[in-house]
Amino acid sequence: GVANLDSNRQEAFVSFQKAIKENPEHRDAQYYVGHIYAMQGKYQLAEEQFRTVLRISPEYSEASAYLGQVLAQQDRWQEAVRAYRRALNNPLYATPDVAWFNLGRALAHEGDMNGAAQAFEDALLVSPPNVPSGMVHLELGRAYYRLGYDVKAREMLSRVVELDKDGPSAAEAEKLLERLKH
Incomplete structure (x- = not known):
């Protein structure tokens, strides 16, 4: 299943579905089905999958963060904030910066700067x-x-220009730096 995830998503999906049929508690198969749904833009189905994963394995931070x-x-930002915080409650979470970054974006969206x-x-x-430094500095x-x-804004945005030379984050940072001059 996982080997086919990038090259043949349909084949991977079938493989994961088979694994789930054999063992409905197969956490990783459930997770990857959710991932495939998310990649297809089927967010409601992805949400259901990640909630299933979390019933099987409540401490699985990757599933909380993906949820x-x-x-x-x-556009369910408050629920997203709760999901990111749940992911961050696990001290063994391997990629907490991903959840911190997404939590920051959700809180900014909700006006909690x-x-x-x-x-x-x-x-x-x-x-x-795990998140490109330029993106985090930009946000x-x-x-x-x-x-x-x-x-502080100037300091962070100048750092983005250094980190992401000629990249999209640097271009955004330069626009904000221009506004800060006026």
């Missing part, structure tokens, strides 16, 4: 990072900008 992403895609800035700051503490710079912390 947060599919909830955000459905202080919470968003804190989440982005926490994402930057994770080493090695943190945006949060500082919206909070009126111009000096």
